[in-house]
Amino acid sequence: MTKQFDIPATQTFEHPGPNPSDSPIKKPFKEKLRPVLMVGLPLLFAAVGYAHYVAGEPFVSTDNAYARVAKASINARISGQVVEIAVEDNQPVHKGQILFRIDPKPLQIAVDRAQAQLSVARLRIDGLKASYRQQQAELQSAKESADFDQREFARKKALVATEFVSRAIYERADTDLKVARQRIASVEQQIASTVVALNGNPNIEADSHPTVREAKAQLDEAQLYLSYATVYAPDDGIVAKVDDLQVGNYVNNGAPAFALLSDREIWVEANFRETDVTHMRPGQEATIRIDTYPDRVFKAHVTSMSPGAGSDFALLPPENATGNWVKVVQRVPVRLELDEADPALPLFSGTSATVKVDTGYRTPWWHPLKALLTAGNL
Template identity: 60%
Template sequence: MRQQFDETVEGLGSSEHTGKARPSIKARLRRPLMVALPLLLVLGGGARYLHGARDIATDDAFVRAAKVSINARVPGQVVKVAVTENQQVRAGQLLFQIDPQPYRIAVEQADARLSSARLQVEALKATYRRQLADVESARLSADFDSHEYDRKKALLATDFASRSSYEQAQTDLMVARQHIASAQQDVSNTIAGLDGDPSIEVDRHPTVREARAQLDRARLDLSYTTITAPDDGVVTKVDDLQAGDFVSSGATVFSMMSSRHIWVEANFRETGLTHMRPGQAAIVDVDSYPGHGFKAHVVSISPGTGSEFALLPPENATGNWVKVVQRLPVRLELDKVDPKWPLYSGMSVTAQVDTRQDGFAVSRDGGAGK
């Protein structure tokens, strides 16, 4: 019994000894933890600040797309509208058709004028050849009349010819020489009609070239009766155009928003532009596609705030001025336009630019250089 009691007392003593040791260990760890934990928090916060301090973001940003005004290049009556409101179209796809019949007639008329011009030049060349023969014939006739005149003149001196026959020979010679001059003048006029070159090719003659240009113009106008999409995009306001409407040349009939020429206009605070440069990478988050970020890059920074380009810029020299941080539009272009994630002009986005990259320096002429 005494032995068991002694063992129990020793056990209790060891338990008391252990209970006293635990508080001693906690006391030794408390001070280092109180110092290390705040230090770790400070270091972590500082690292996060340094990592994100130059990631400039703004939610004052919107998707922009190139807007194309669809119009007719020739006037006429619309015979077909091949698209519907908000339809996706591809470049070269038919949008609407203008009645081509008047322009086909114009092509036929121009073609006929071209054929007529060629015939006229051919006729001038034939006339030139005939007139050369006339000149040669006139010269031969003049040579004969000249010999006849000389003979009559000699006979008159010996009284073997009458004076009347001499005068007739003299008159015939004068008429023959006038025929030569007249024939030569006709040749000169014909050469002038051949643009100074009797051997000119028919298709190089100015009259033919003009007629051919008129034919080309008529054919071009005929091609303009078919209006196609200039780019990939979505057509809108198509209902404003109906078959049977008459359209004027250059008048806008509806619009198309490009689906390839898309960019983001982000309005950053001026205080965030310190290290922003063209070429820096950016991430664009679109409100319509939460969780999907679009890779982009800075293209350019506007030379002025939006108010500078307003119709009536603000006047700050009134004495009631309050300083407000201004915003400058920054153009971001997407690295890739994915049809799976269509973007439409006016969508709200959040843009974040990593200004830690060097990007490109902006040159004095407004361009970007390495």
Template identity: 40%
Template sequence: MNAVSKMDNSAPDVKVLDEAPPLAMTPVQVPEIPPAPKKKRRGGRFLLMAALPLALIAGGAYVWVTGGRYQETENANLRQARVTITSEAAGRITDVSVADNAIVKAGDVLFTVDAEPYRIALSQADASLAAARLSVEQLRAAYSQAIAQESIAIGEVDYAQAQFDRATDLAGKGINTQSAFDEARRDLDKAREEQTAARQGIASARAALGGDPDIETDKHPAVLQALAARDKAAYDLAQTTVRAPAGGMVAQASSVKVGQFVAAGTPVFSLVETGDTWVEANFKETQLTHMKPGQSADITLDTYPGRPFHATVQSIGAGTGAEFSLLPAQNATGNWVKVTQRIPVRLKVDDPDASVALRTGMSASVTVDTGVSRGWPKIFGTASAAE
């Protein structure tokens, strides 16, 4: 085939070559590649691949065997004793000495109730006491008078007896008349009756003195009763001043105002005893196997995450929370489902830092050191315990 096709007649003359000269081919020498040596099978690779799972299994087994000593729960709250402040004396409040969230000490005055009616009652009790003491003195005088009456009666009996004896002797001699004899006998009988009445008067006067004529005035039953009434009136007067039973913080006292009427026994506000602090932790029943009072624990409050508190297990609850609920669960039905129960554990906070503000109800995390690990399962022999 021509290298150039037919050209236009107007084109200049071009020399056309029929064929191109062949190119000279230089042979290329390819180096020979030696065959790859056969790989030797080594067991180290498999050992290396199995080492990691074995290490993980061994580590997990160690953690499981040595674990279980520390029992933890986040279902815990800080508790402080809360006292409901009431007034034992009914009346209107005349003075309020505290405010909400105020810090008080034991014996500080909280509020005062109108004391005037109770002062009047105390004055009446004092008057009744004085009257009782005067009555005892009168009874003692009546006893002395009864003794004097008996002495007179004895003298009258002796005189009547002598008259009767004389009348009897004269009548025997026929000198005295029968009427004179009868009159002498009647006088003797009358004197004896008066003597008997005098003795009864002495017994009555002695009984009025409590059976003891020498009894102290303030030990007489009537005086003791008056003294008790007087002490009651004095106690009621003292209760008009309400004092803090313990040191702590006043709560819910914003509604207490001067002029407000309070009835005896009606709650007025609350006092949280900040000096009595403990933690109530609700552990699962499966966590109480080795837990007992006296074991040490660490407590972390959500308010102070970096400040651990040391505590001691004080007691373990008498039952689960469900047992003491208003409507305990009834598991006698056929569709019963087993649910892990929780039992409250009380932990005493040891020497809480006074600079840290602890408030009742704070959320806490508790870790108890039971001193007992899980140990090896029984398939490897007797389970061991690590103290």
């Protein structure tokens, strides 16, 4: 038989308290580090990102850049057969150095012909001046003869009235006077024609006469063409593609024979995106890395910017007024020049480069927040 015990309501059970000698339980290290990481890491990443954003914002860069060298097309000013080539491919040349020669024989013949024509023109003027002097003498003689015939006519006219002279003698004297006067008029007409041929000045120098000057101009032109038979370098540089020209080839006037690349006028053409040139201006500093010298950084500056995008100057500009239009970021050509050129590191035309320009522009700190708010209202 089970016994039951009644427990008073006021009676409670008490648990023994902690022993002061017992040490408190320590939290793990990970739990202590967790709040620090949860707050500190985002702040650290934000600070690093903002620092990177601020430090890199003024710079715009592109690898769509190429070294450029001033290039001149060497051509002949006259047509003819090449008889000598005085340079070799990729040879440095100086201004005024002979590059090649064209057969000068036909041109020398033209010079000789022009010299002969000049001599003939001078002789013709000298002959006109001699004719003028002779005509002046003839005019004086004709006037004297006319004066004599005038006196004879007057005398015989008086005698014919008294019948001391026959009518036939009188009429002959009248005819002689008329012939003398006609001779004077004829000589005066010849003198006038000669004066006109002498350009209105009977005492003109032969070399001042238009006919002689024209002949001399033709001689100068022939001598100029003869000088064109020898082709000289227009500037210092390096000739290229000389092997395209061979002795015996016939070159045409204005046709390119080979190229001359300058060794002084060198620049870099960088094609920046249209969104990168917003704050770009001439004079801003830049750095350039040429693929030919990957370990070398060249200091440069912006010299000019194209007034239009590269596609705007294409031979066939894009036609955007169509139904199927896709927006493409355009490129704006920018010209940069090196601050100091290193002769030991020559730049080759057409080689690739990477350009970085310091625009000096920094966006205000609140700009990203403003952009987010603006995007949220769209």
